[in-house]
Amino acid sequence: xxxxxxxxxxxxxxxxxxxxxxxxxxxxxxxLIKEKNIQxxxxxxxxxxxxxxxxxxxxxxxxxxxxxxxxxxxxxxxFVILSQTLQAFYNPEKVLKDLLRVGKSVIISIPNFGYxxxxxxxxxxxxxxVTKTLPNTWYNTPNLHMCTIKDLFDFCLEKNIKINKxxxxxxxxxSEIKKSNLEMKNLxxxxxxxxxx
Amino acid sequence: xxxxxxxxxxxxxxxxxxxxxxxxxKDFSLAYETxxxxxxxxxxAILVFHALTGDQFVSGVNPITKREGWWVTAVGPGKxxxxxxxxxxxxxxxxxxxxxxxxxxxxxxxxxPYGLNFPVITIRDIVKAQETLLDYLGIKKLLCATGxxxxxxxxxxxxxxxxxxxxxxxPIACSTSHSAQNxxxxxxxxxxxxxxPVWDKGRYLKKNVQPKNGLAVARMVxxxxxxxxxxxxxxxxxxLQEKADYEFSFDADFxxxxxxxxxGFTFVERFDANSVLYITRAMDYFDLARQFKGGLVEAxxxxxxxxLVISFSSDWLYTTKxxxxxxxxxxxxxxxxxxxxxxTDKGHDSFLVNEPEFLKTLKGFIDSMYLKFKNEKRI
Numbered sequence: 001x002x003x004x005x006x007x008x009x010x011x012x013x014x015x016x017x018x019x020x021x022x023x024x025x026x027x028x029x030x031x032l033i034k035e036k037n038i039q040x041x042x043x044x045x046x047x048x049x050x051x052x053x054x055x056x057x058x059x060x061x062x063x064x065x066x067x068x069x070x071x072x073x074x075x076x077x078x079f080v081i082l083s084q085t086l087q088a089f090y091n092p093e094k095v096l097k098d099l100l101r102v103g104k105s106v107i108i109s110i111p112n113f114g115y116x117x118x119x120x121x122x123x124x125x126x127x128x129x130v131t132k133t134l135p136n137t138w139y140n141t142p143n144l145h146m147c148t149i150k151d152l153f154d155f156c157l158e159k160n161i162k163i164n165k166x167x168x169x170x171x172x173x174x175s176e177i178k179k180s181n182l183e184m185k186n187l188x189x190x191x192x193x194x195x196x197x
Numbered sequence: 198x199x200x201x202x203x204x205x206x207x208x209x210x211x212x213x214x215x216x217x218x219x220x221x222x223k224d225f226s227l228a229y230e231t232x233x234x235x236x237x238x239x240x241x242a243i244l245v246f247h248a249l250t251g252d253q254f255v256s257g258v259n260p261i262t263k264r265e266g267w268w269v270t271a272v273g274p275g276k277x278x279x280x281x282x283x284x285x286x287x288x289x290x291x292x293x294x295x296x297x298x299x300x301x302x303x304x305x306x307x308x309x310p311y312g313l314n315f316p317v318i319t320i321r322d323i324v325k326a327q328e329t330l331l332d333y334l335g336i337k338k339l340l341c342a343t344g345x346x347x348x349x350x351x352x353x354x355x356x357x358x359x360x361x362x363x364x365x366x367x368p369i370a371c372s373t374s375h376s377a378q379n380x381x382x383x384x385x386x387x388x389x390x391x392x393x394p395v396w397d398k399g400r401y402l403k404k405n406v407q408p409k410n411g412l413a414v415a416r417m418v419x420x421x422x423x424x425x426x427x428x429x430x431x432x433x434x435x436x437l438q439e440k441a442d443y444e445f446s447f448d449a450d451f452x453x454x455x456x457x458x459x460x461g462f463t464f465v466e467r468f469d470a471n472s473v474l475y476i477t478r479a480m481d482y483f484d485l486a487r488q489f490k491g492g493l494v495e496a497x498x499x500x501x502x503x504x505l506v507i508s509f510s511s512d513w514l515y516t517t518k519x520x521x522x523x524x525x526x527x528x529x530x531x532x533x534x535x536x537x538x539x540x541t542d543k544g545h546d547s548f549l550v551n552e553p554e555f556l557k558t559l560k561g562f563i564d565s566m567y568l569k570f571k572n573e574k575r576i
Contacts, residue, residue: 041533050537051558054505057565061524061536071525 016078026053069098114148149192228296229288233280246344246351252295277560294469312399345369345548365566372519374484383477386415413461425511425544493526500532509547
């Protein structure tokens with residue numbers, strides 16, 4: 001999902017310190033270093049990905065975000081990024097709190113369970129939706145806590161988390177999501193990207 | 198053996214060195230070896246710190262023991278630390294017995310081997326002595342410094358005492374202080390040596406003997422701690438040593454016994470018992486946080502060095518948790534740190550044996566750092 005990375009890069013100023021939680025093979029970090037001269041660090045669970053990052057000369061720590069974010073001091077990064085993993089944690093609320101502690105701002109992207117195709121699959125076929133952004137079936141999905149853009153929006157309001165910006169992504173199109181267009185965007189965005197603080 | 202030691206590389210350190218025990222020493226020798234060539238821009242130097250029973254002969258054939266260097270799996274032409282590309286330096290620690298100033302050297306005051314008159318040294322003393330070698334070789338900034346076990350502890354000390362003297366650092370299977378379990382195991386090794394009547398309060402060299410039995414037991418203790426329970430079970434199980442049945446005696450019936458005895462008795466051929474006492478003591482005294490008022494955060498502050506900490510999943514001597522604590526401390530100081538745990542059954546010894554995943558990681562990191570170091574210098 002290159003578009004997602006592009007949106008995230010656009011949200012970031014130059015020369016800041018960023019922690020990419022669940023950084024995978026380091027593609028996003030490489031992009032941010034190249035385009036924004038960002039000081040990037042990664043946290044990654046999968047050993048194979050950790051090595052890929054190391055070979056590229058990227059700084060990465062092998063570890064589990066669910067249990068190991070405590071090692072980072074308060075507000076030690078300007079931005080913490082969590083790309084499409086919030087729904088896979090046992091306790092997303094705790095992880096989100098930790099992200100907001102470690103980073104001055106947090107960028108979270110989620111696959112939107114409120115996207116119309118997801119909704120219709122459940123409605124018309126009566127089966128758990130399998131789509132491009134949600135490719136797994138119910139029994140092997142890592143996603144424990146699926147949510148919609150609207151869910152996360154409401155959650156932030158409820159928990160007094162400041163929403164600075166929300167961007168909806170559908171293929172190559174992006175649009176800003178506000179309270180006024182939330183219902184529509186929740187239906188037509190495949191992905192939601194939140195900038196929180 | 199001492200005759201043979203005359204032909205190895207030695208630096209006479211003339212600069213006075215104030216030891217942690219408050220004694221000052223000067224004009225002592227530091228034995229070292231180098232591999233590969235230092236390039237013109239002097240940016241391809243890698244310093245290796247050896248572990249407890251290691252020495253300066255990292256690669257190739259050790260000219261004294263005629264055995265392979267202790268890290269041939271990782272260092273050499275075409276290896277993870279490629280000596281066709283990099284200039285590798287390693288010095289024998291002071292307190293050691295491969296040519297550096299140690300308890301078996303002659304004390305000029307008495308004209309006899311030091312024995313227990315040798316001062317109790319620390320990891321910091323060891324590291325300070327080695328830094329003089331970099332000055333001598335004309336290396337302002339290393340590309341990388343690395344070491345496993347006690348070598349890793351020296352490396353962490355080196356980074357804290359001489360910040361930014363190396364562009365990158367790979368501490369392997371080590372910690373920022375010695376744990377109670379590790380002190381206990383070292384004490385077992387020391388007691389084994391001191392219980393040997395030949396040891397004679399460290400004066401055995403005057404009679405030209407070694408407390409071989411005690412020293413061999415000390416080595417056996419060490420060897421058990423370098424393997425993992427699973428690795429040992431798989432390698433030896435209950436297999437008997439070249440016999441069909443028990444002999445109803447105390448000979449080495451089991452392969453594992455035979456292995457330990459072999460390790461113990463080959464070790465006494467090449468190592469000095471008093472050196473084991475002094476070096477294990479230095480390891481036990483190692484506590485980086487204790488040296489700095491602000492603890493580890495202070496120890497690693499303002500580090501520009503890029504760290505890669507590596508641990509092994511089955512290492513129970515320097516556990517993954519202890520290695521992660523180092524990572525946490527580096528993170529808390531804002532240092533640039535990576536961390537990887539290698540999944541293996543080979544225990545603490547994993548960094549010395551052929552462990553492909555480890556070697557690939559080491560190579561990948563150092564090669565990428567070389568590019569970065571060159572780039573940085575260009576800017």
